[in-house]
Amino acid sequence: MTETLLAPLDAAHDAFAALFHPSSVAVIGASDNPNKVGGRPIHYMRAFGYMGEILPVNPARDVIQGLPAYAGVADLVACGKTPEAAIVAVSGDATLEQVRLCAEAGVKAAVIMASGFAETGAKGRERQQELVRVANAGGMRLVGPNAQGTANFAAGAVLNFSTMFMEVAPQDGPIAIISQSGAASVMPYALLRQAGHGVRYLVATGNDADLDACAIAAAVAADPDVRLLLVYLETISNPDALARAAAIARARGASIVAIKAGNSARGAQAAASHTGALVGNDAAIDAFLVAHGIWRAGDIGELLRAVPLYLQDHAPGAGRTVVMSHSGAVGVMAADLAERHGLPLAALRDDTLRALGAILPEFGTANNPLDMTAALLGKGDMFPRVLEALGADPAADMVMVGIPVAGPGYDVEALARDAAAFSAGHRKPLVASAPQQSVREVFVRHGVPTFVTEADAVAALAQYAAHRERMARVTRVTRVMASSAVPAALPLAGNGLQDEARSLALLAEAGVPTVPHRLCGSASEAGAAFEALRASSAGAAVVVKGCAASVPHKSEHGLVHLRLTTRVESEAAARACLDTLRKLEVREPRIVVAQMVKGRHEFALGVSVDPMFGPLVMIGEGGTLLELRKDIVTLLAPFTVDDVRAACARLRVAPLFTGYRDVPALDLDALASAAVALGNWALRHRHAVRSVDINPLMLMAAGEGVIAVDAVVQLQDAKTQEAETP
Amino acid sequence: MTETLLAPLDAAHDAFAALFHPSSVAVIGASDNPNKVGGRPIHYMRAFGYMGEILPVNPARDVIQGLPAYAGVADLVACGKTPEAAIVAVSGDATLEQVRLCAEAGVKAAVIMASGFAETGAKGRERQQELVRVANAGGMRLVGPNAQGTANFAAGAVLNFSTMFMEVAPQDGPIAIISQSGAASVMPYALLRQAGHGVRYLVATGNDADLDACAIAAAVAADPDVRLLLVYLETISNPDALARAAAIARARGASIVAIKAGNSARGAQAAASHTGALVGNDAAIDAFLVAHGIWRAGDIGELLRAVPLYLQDHAPGAGRTVVMSHSGAVGVMAADLAERHGLPLAALRDDTLRALGAILPEFGTANNPLDMTAALLGKGDMFPRVLEALGADPAADMVMVGIPVAGPGYDVEALARDAAAFSAGHRKPLVASAPQQSVREVFVRHGVPTFVTEADAVAALAQYAAHRERMARVTRVTRVMASSAVPAALPLAGNGLQDEARSLALLAEAGVPTVPHRLCGSASEAGAAFEALRASSAGAAVVVKGCAASVPHKSEHGLVHLRLTTRVESEAAARACLDTLRKLEVREPRIVVAQMVKGRHEFALGVSVDPMFGPLVMIGEGGTLLELRKDIVTLLAPFTVDDVRAACARLRVAPLFTGYRDVPALDLDALASAAVALGNWALRHRHAVRSVDINPLMLMAAGEGVIAVDAVVQLQDAKTQEAETP
Missing domain, CATH: 3.30.1490.20 (ATP-grasp fold, A domain)
Structure with missing residues (x-):
C-alpha cells in the first residue's frame, strides 16, 4: 500500500482540521435560545467541553448565551479574531453573502445548515454551485448545504444542530458515524449510546456539494482511535474517496459498515442491453463495496448488529463456531441459524472431545452444539475448564454461549467473568445471548458482546467473520484506485449498437475466444x-x-x-x-x-459500464431464459481468475464445473480467463463501451475452452467518448 | 366449519381441565426448598394466587412450605383428598411407581418432570411407553416425561419448575406459549413480560409421550381470551392436533406463530426419488403450516416481532401501507424494506393527496413515503388532520410513523395520543418506530405497537398482513382434516420402482396426460x-x-x-x-x-409422500438441471387449481405463463389440472405411493395442454401398503 493512497485528501487537510479541531468557531446567525438552530451548537460546545473560542455572530445582540457577540464577520476580523471554522445558520437567501464574507476573511471550513438548494431543483442547484464557487475561490471548504453538521466529541467541537444530543448525551469513543442524512446519523448514535458505546465523530453532510460524506469518511478513517466507521449513503457521490476511506481503514484493521439506501437513477440509465438491465446499479454498488472490503447493511439494525465484535477486535479465523448452551433448543436453533447465515460450526478435534468428556462425563458423544447443563449451572469450575479446552483447539475459532434462563442456582457473575477471561486470554471472539435483561447486564459489564436472541448472536458472528475475511482478501493495490491504475481509456471507432461481426471482432481483440x-x-x-x-x-x-x-x-x-x-x-x-x-x-x-458450435452448456458473459463504478462484469447461466433464471454473479473490473472462481462457486449451476450427472466438468478456467480478459478490455475502454452481451458463451468440457457464439457490443456515442476520455 | 372439527379432543377434555383449572394439585417429591424442582411449583402456586388445594407429598416431612405434607398418594386418598392433578417430581427410577399410584387413585392428569426416558435411547423409550400405558390404564393423562410443565397464570396453576418465574414475574394476558422445550418456552415469556405483555398459558411438554404440544395447543386455542399462540416444536408429533388447533384459533380470529426447529429424519427417509429429495421434509412442514394458516418464524425474534399487532387485532386489509416520517432517510429505508418484505406501499387516492396538500402546502407532489417535517414538529393540528385524511382513504390499509429523533420542540405525547386515536377510530393498524427509548415509552403507554428500527416495524407489518391474508384463504374444511376427508387409501399392485410403461399407466389413471x-x-x-x-x-x-x-x-x-x-x-x-x-x-x-413430443418448455411435476403430512406435490422447471436450478414450488394435497396458479406465480419462470419474448403463453390451466389430479390420486393412494417423478412434463402453448413424457413412480413395499392401509 503506497503512502499516496493512504494519505487523506491533501487539499482538504486543513479543512478537516478546522472542522474537527478548530481553534475557534464562528456561529453566524447565533441565537441566545439553545433550542434554535443558531443556538444549539453554542450550547453543545459549552456543555461538551470545547476548549477553543466560540464566536457568536448576530448584529442584534451584544451577548449570546453569556458570550460576547459580534455584529458580523468583518467585526471578527477587525478584532483579530478570524475564525478557523464557521457555522452558517442563517436563512437560505442570506447564506451566500455570509459564505462570501467567511471565505474572504480566511475561514478554512464552514458548515452550511440552510436548506433550499439542490434538493429543491435546478435553480437551487445553481445557487448551490455558486455557494461552492464563492467558498473555494477564497480557499474555504464547505459541508452542506442542508447539513445537520459535524461533531468531534473528543474535542467538543459540535458544529451540529441535531436535538438528539439534548436527549442522549455524547461520550467519546472509537466509532465514527458519517451520513448524508441527519436522521440516519442520529438513529445509530442514539442506539449506540443507549447501549453504552462511545462515538467520536458524527457527521451529517446534507447535499454533499463540496466536502462530501465519502471524503469525510476518508478523513476520519485516518484517526488512529477510530475502530469502526458506520456510513449511511443515498448516493455514492465520490467512489474514489470511499475507496480511499476503505484502504485507510483496512491498513489499520478498522472496519467500515455502510447502508446504501434507495436506488440510483444513474445506474439504471447505464444498463442498456438486457444483460445490463439485469446487472443494475445496485449490483454495481454491491460489487464496489465487496471490492473494497466494506460490509453492506440493509438497515439500521444490521448496521449496528456486530458493533461489539468490531470493537473487541479478536481475529475470527475461519469463523468456525462452537455453540454451547444449557438448552438443547438453543443448540438446535443456533445450528439452524448458522446454516442460514453461512456460519460454519466447528468440528472439534478428537483430543478436545476427549478433554470435554473428562470434564463432563455425561457428554459421552460430546458434539457441537454442546449441551452444557451442568457446567452452566455453575458446578465447580466446569465452565472455565470447558472453555480452556476449546481455547486450545485450533479448529474452534469463535464461541457462542446461549443462556435462555438463569435464576437461583446460576452464578451469572462467574459465567460472565469466565467468558470474558477466555476471550481476553485466547483472543477468540465469544458472544453471549440471553433474553433476560438482568443476565445481559452482567455479561455486558464484563465486556462480553451480548445479544437478546441467539438469532442476533449468530448473525453478528457470521457478519463479523465474513467481513473480516473479505477485508483480508482485499489486498491488491489495484482495488484501491482501480480506475486510475489502468492505462488511459481508449476511444473505439463506432457509435451505439455494433453488428455481430464487429461485436465478435471487438471481443476477439479483447481476448475472448469467438466462433470461427x-x-x-x-x-x-x-x-x-x-x-x-x-x-x-x-x-x-x-x-x-x-x-x-x-x-x-x-x-x-x-x-x-x-x-x-x-x-x-x-x-x-x-x-x-x-x-x-x-x-x-x-x-x-x-x-x-x-x-455451428455444440457446447456442453450455454453460459452468458456480459459487461455493463457503470458511470460511477466502471465496468461490471456479469457471469451466469445463458440462454433465452437468462433474465428469468437470474443465476448470475457480478464482479467489478479489474478482477482475477481466482475472483471469478470464487464468484462462480455461488452460482446455482456451479456443480457443472466439477461434473454433474452425465455431463463432464466444464471449463471454468477458460470461463475465468475470458471474464478477466473482458473485464480488463472494458476497463481500458471504459469511456467507449456501454455494454457487452455474449449469450450464449458455449462452455466445453474442462481443457476444451469456451466460445462466444453470439454477441452484441454497445458503444458510447462518439461525442461522449471524446468528452470523457481523459 | 363443523362442530366436530372445532371441539377440543373430547377424550382429553378432563385432563386439560385438570391441568389448567385443577381443584387440587398433589406435588409428589415436594420440597421445602423453593429452589428445588419439587419446591418451586408449590412456591409459585402460593405466590401467584392459586385458589385450589396444594397437596405436598413427601414421606420425610409433616409440613412443607407451611402446608401439611402427606407421606404418599395412598395417604391422600385415605384423607379423602384425591388430587385432580399431580406433579411427579421424583427421580426417573421412582417415577413409574408414583404414576401407577396416581392413576389408580383417579388423578386425571400428571406432569412428569424426571428425565431419563426416550431422550436417552431405546431402553428409555421402553420405560416411557410403560409410563404412558400405566397412566392411561387408570384413565390418567401425562405431560412429559422430561417436561418443565404447565402453567395457567389466570388460575395460578403453575405445575412448572422453571426458575424464570422467580426472575420475571408472571401476569395474565391473551398469549399462550406452547413448547416442546423448556428453554424455548421461557425465552419468549421473558421477552414478552419485559415488554409488558401478559401471558396466560406457558407449557413445556418435554418428550411428548402422551398429551403432546400439538394437542395442548388445540386445548388452549379454545380459550376465548387467547388471541395469540406462540409454538415451539422440534417435531410435529401430531399434525392432526396442530391442524385442529389452527382451525379452532382461526374460527375465533386468533393467530398461531410457530417455530419448527431442526430437521426431521423421518421426512428425509421418505424422499426417495430425486424429486423427493428436493422437496424434503422441511418443505412439507412449510406447506403444512401454510395450508393451516400458521405463520412460521425462523427464530425467537421473529416469533415475537408482530405480537403487538396481533393483540391489537385491526384488519390489515391488503396491507397497503403509508410510511410517514420527518426524515427523508427513514422514508427511503422504509421503501427499500417494504420491497424486501413484499409489503405494498399504498397508492393514495387523488382526493387524499389534495387533502394532504391543503394541510401541508409544502407537500406539492405529496407522495408515499410522506415527508411530515412540519406535522411531526407539532405545528398545530397537522398530524391528526393528516391521519384523518389517510383514515378516509380506502387505499391506505396501514400506517408506519418513523420518528428517528425527538427532543425540544416535539410534542411526543400528542403524537402518540393522535396515533392511538387514529388506530382506534379507523381500526387500521398503525405502528411507530423510534430509536430513543424515551420516545418509545410514550407510544407504548398509548398502546401503539412500537419498534426500535423501521426495519422491525416494516417486517412486523409485512408479517401481520401476510399472515392474516393467509388465514383468510384457509377456509376449506378439507384443509382441517385433509387426511380424513378423502376416501380410504387404496393399495396398488407392485413394489418399489415401477418401469416407465407402468409409471405412465398409473399417471394416466391419475388423470395426468401422458405421451402416446x-x-x-x-x-x-x-x-x-x-x-x-x-x-x-x-x-x-x-x-x-x-x-x-x-x-x-x-x-x-x-x-x-x-x-x-x-x-x-x-x-x-x-x-x-x-x-x-x-x-x-x-x-x-x-x-x-x-x-416424440416437442413442448414449448420442459417442466417437472413430482410427488413425495411424507409419512407425517401426506403427499407433497412439487411443480417447477424441469430438465436435467432441475435439482440445480431449484425453481420449484410445493403444495400439500389436496389443493385447488387456484392454489397451483398462486404457487406457480412465485416461480422464477412464471413469465412463461403469460408469454415471454418469442414464446407464447404456456398452458398453466393444463399444468394446474394435472397437478391437482396427481395430488388427489396420491392422496387416495397415500399408503401405496412413495414418490412420483415426471420430468419432463412438456408444456404446450395455452389451450394445447401438457404431456408427461418421462416418469418414474415409486410404490411402497406391498407389506407396508398392507400394514398402513386402514
Whole structure:
C-alpha cells in the first residue's frame, strides 16, 4: 500500500482540521435560545467541553448565551479574531453573502445548515454551485448545504444542530458515524449510546456539494482511535474517496459498515442491453463495496448488529463456531441459524472431545452444539475448564454461549467473568445471548458482546467473520484506485449498437475466444464461406445469420438459420437473410456464416459500464431464459481468475464445473480467463463501451475452452467518448 | 366449519381441565426448598394466587412450605383428598411407581418432570411407553416425561419448575406459549413480560409421550381470551392436533406463530426419488403450516416481532401501507424494506393527496413515503388532520410513523395520543418506530405497537398482513382434516420402482396426460408400434427407450433413442435396447416406443409422500438441471387449481405463463389440472405411493395442454401398503 493512497485528501487537510479541531468557531446567525438552530451548537460546545473560542455572530445582540457577540464577520476580523471554522445558520437567501464574507476573511471550513438548494431543483442547484464557487475561490471548504453538521466529541467541537444530543448525551469513543442524512446519523448514535458505546465523530453532510460524506469518511478513517466507521449513503457521490476511506481503514484493521439506501437513477440509465438491465446499479454498488472490503447493511439494525465484535477486535479465523448452551433448543436453533447465515460450526478435534468428556462425563458423544447443563449451572469450575479446552483447539475459532434462563442456582457473575477471561486470554471472539435483561447486564459489564436472541448472536458472528475475511482478501493495490491504475481509456471507432461481426471482432481483440465465422455480402460469398468453414472444422455444420447493427434481435425476424450442412442450403439461407434485411431497410445488408458450435452448456458473459463504478462484469447461466433464471454473479473490473472462481462457486449451476450427472466438468478456467480478459478490455475502454452481451458463451468440457457464439457490443456515442476520455 | 372439527379432543377434555383449572394439585417429591424442582411449583402456586388445594407429598416431612405434607398418594386418598392433578417430581427410577399410584387413585392428569426416558435411547423409550400405558390404564393423562410443565397464570396453576418465574414475574394476558422445550418456552415469556405483555398459558411438554404440544395447543386455542399462540416444536408429533388447533384459533380470529426447529429424519427417509429429495421434509412442514394458516418464524425474534399487532387485532386489509416520517432517510429505508418484505406501499387516492396538500402546502407532489417535517414538529393540528385524511382513504390499509429523533420542540405525547386515536377510530393498524427509548415509552403507554428500527416495524407489518391474508384463504374444511376427508387409501399392485410403461399407466389413471406410446417385447413389435404411432400423429418422429424398473436412469446406459423417423431405425434402436437390457441382467427386457413430443418448455411435476403430512406435490422447471436450478414450488394435497396458479406465480419462470419474448403463453390451466389430479390420486393412494417423478412434463402453448413424457413412480413395499392401509 503506497503512502499516496493512504494519505487523506491533501487539499482538504486543513479543512478537516478546522472542522474537527478548530481553534475557534464562528456561529453566524447565533441565537441566545439553545433550542434554535443558531443556538444549539453554542450550547453543545459549552456543555461538551470545547476548549477553543466560540464566536457568536448576530448584529442584534451584544451577548449570546453569556458570550460576547459580534455584529458580523468583518467585526471578527477587525478584532483579530478570524475564525478557523464557521457555522452558517442563517436563512437560505442570506447564506451566500455570509459564505462570501467567511471565505474572504480566511475561514478554512464552514458548515452550511440552510436548506433550499439542490434538493429543491435546478435553480437551487445553481445557487448551490455558486455557494461552492464563492467558498473555494477564497480557499474555504464547505459541508452542506442542508447539513445537520459535524461533531468531534473528543474535542467538543459540535458544529451540529441535531436535538438528539439534548436527549442522549455524547461520550467519546472509537466509532465514527458519517451520513448524508441527519436522521440516519442520529438513529445509530442514539442506539449506540443507549447501549453504552462511545462515538467520536458524527457527521451529517446534507447535499454533499463540496466536502462530501465519502471524503469525510476518508478523513476520519485516518484517526488512529477510530475502530469502526458506520456510513449511511443515498448516493455514492465520490467512489474514489470511499475507496480511499476503505484502504485507510483496512491498513489499520478498522472496519467500515455502510447502508446504501434507495436506488440510483444513474445506474439504471447505464444498463442498456438486457444483460445490463439485469446487472443494475445496485449490483454495481454491491460489487464496489465487496471490492473494497466494506460490509453492506440493509438497515439500521444490521448496521449496528456486530458493533461489539468490531470493537473487541479478536481475529475470527475461519469463523468456525462452537455453540454451547444449557438448552438443547438453543443448540438446535443456533445450528439452524448458522446454516442460514453461512456460519460454519466447528468440528472439534478428537483430543478436545476427549478433554470435554473428562470434564463432563455425561457428554459421552460430546458434539457441537454442546449441551452444557451442568457446567452452566455453575458446578465447580466446569465452565472455565470447558472453555480452556476449546481455547486450545485450533479448529474452534469463535464461541457462542446461549443462556435462555438463569435464576437461583446460576452464578451469572462467574459465567460472565469466565467468558470474558477466555476471550481476553485466547483472543477468540465469544458472544453471549440471553433474553433476560438482568443476565445481559452482567455479561455486558464484563465486556462480553451480548445479544437478546441467539438469532442476533449468530448473525453478528457470521457478519463479523465474513467481513473480516473479505477485508483480508482485499489486498491488491489495484482495488484501491482501480480506475486510475489502468492505462488511459481508449476511444473505439463506432457509435451505439455494433453488428455481430464487429461485436465478435471487438471481443476477439479483447481476448475472448469467438466462433470461427466469415462476414459475407452475397449468397455466393456465403457459399465460399461454407466451404472454408467446413474444411477447417472437419465438416461441422454452419449457421447463417443476418448481420445488421439495427437488427439486434435476429431470431424474431427469422434471421438465424441453424444446422446447415450443404453449400446450397447455406446460399439459400444467405439469400433469405439478405432479402429480409433489405425489407427491414438495412442499407448494406450482410450475413455472418459461422461454424455451428455444440457446447456442453450455454453460459452468458456480459459487461455493463457503470458511470460511477466502471465496468461490471456479469457471469451466469445463458440462454433465452437468462433474465428469468437470474443465476448470475457480478464482479467489478479489474478482477482475477481466482475472483471469478470464487464468484462462480455461488452460482446455482456451479456443480457443472466439477461434473454433474452425465455431463463432464466444464471449463471454468477458460470461463475465468475470458471474464478477466473482458473485464480488463472494458476497463481500458471504459469511456467507449456501454455494454457487452455474449449469450450464449458455449462452455466445453474442462481443457476444451469456451466460445462466444453470439454477441452484441454497445458503444458510447462518439461525442461522449471524446468528452470523457481523459 | 363443523362442530366436530372445532371441539377440543373430547377424550382429553378432563385432563386439560385438570391441568389448567385443577381443584387440587398433589406435588409428589415436594420440597421445602423453593429452589428445588419439587419446591418451586408449590412456591409459585402460593405466590401467584392459586385458589385450589396444594397437596405436598413427601414421606420425610409433616409440613412443607407451611402446608401439611402427606407421606404418599395412598395417604391422600385415605384423607379423602384425591388430587385432580399431580406433579411427579421424583427421580426417573421412582417415577413409574408414583404414576401407577396416581392413576389408580383417579388423578386425571400428571406432569412428569424426571428425565431419563426416550431422550436417552431405546431402553428409555421402553420405560416411557410403560409410563404412558400405566397412566392411561387408570384413565390418567401425562405431560412429559422430561417436561418443565404447565402453567395457567389466570388460575395460578403453575405445575412448572422453571426458575424464570422467580426472575420475571408472571401476569395474565391473551398469549399462550406452547413448547416442546423448556428453554424455548421461557425465552419468549421473558421477552414478552419485559415488554409488558401478559401471558396466560406457558407449557413445556418435554418428550411428548402422551398429551403432546400439538394437542395442548388445540386445548388452549379454545380459550376465548387467547388471541395469540406462540409454538415451539422440534417435531410435529401430531399434525392432526396442530391442524385442529389452527382451525379452532382461526374460527375465533386468533393467530398461531410457530417455530419448527431442526430437521426431521423421518421426512428425509421418505424422499426417495430425486424429486423427493428436493422437496424434503422441511418443505412439507412449510406447506403444512401454510395450508393451516400458521405463520412460521425462523427464530425467537421473529416469533415475537408482530405480537403487538396481533393483540391489537385491526384488519390489515391488503396491507397497503403509508410510511410517514420527518426524515427523508427513514422514508427511503422504509421503501427499500417494504420491497424486501413484499409489503405494498399504498397508492393514495387523488382526493387524499389534495387533502394532504391543503394541510401541508409544502407537500406539492405529496407522495408515499410522506415527508411530515412540519406535522411531526407539532405545528398545530397537522398530524391528526393528516391521519384523518389517510383514515378516509380506502387505499391506505396501514400506517408506519418513523420518528428517528425527538427532543425540544416535539410534542411526543400528542403524537402518540393522535396515533392511538387514529388506530382506534379507523381500526387500521398503525405502528411507530423510534430509536430513543424515551420516545418509545410514550407510544407504548398509548398502546401503539412500537419498534426500535423501521426495519422491525416494516417486517412486523409485512408479517401481520401476510399472515392474516393467509388465514383468510384457509377456509376449506378439507384443509382441517385433509387426511380424513378423502376416501380410504387404496393399495396398488407392485413394489418399489415401477418401469416407465407402468409409471405412465398409473399417471394416466391419475388423470395426468401422458405421451402416446406402446410397450413392446421385440424389434418387430417396435416396428409395428412405429407405424401405428406415425399414423395417429400425422408423421411425428418416435422415441425408443429401454423399459425396466431396475434401470431408471436410461440415458446413462444409452437406452434412449430420439428422433427416429423410419421403421428400420426404430427396429434397430429396439434391438440395441433389448441387448443392453439383457446385459444389465433384466429378465424380461422390453421397450417403449413413444411419440416424440416437442413442448414449448420442459417442466417437472413430482410427488413425495411424507409419512407425517401426506403427499407433497412439487411443480417447477424441469430438465436435467432441475435439482440445480431449484425453481420449484410445493403444495400439500389436496389443493385447488387456484392454489397451483398462486404457487406457480412465485416461480422464477412464471413469465412463461403469460408469454415471454418469442414464446407464447404456456398452458398453466393444463399444468394446474394435472397437478391437482396427481395430488388427489396420491392422496387416495397415500399408503401405496412413495414418490412420483415426471420430468419432463412438456408444456404446450395455452389451450394445447401438457404431456408427461418421462416418469418414474415409486410404490411402497406391498407389506407396508398392507400394514398402513386402514
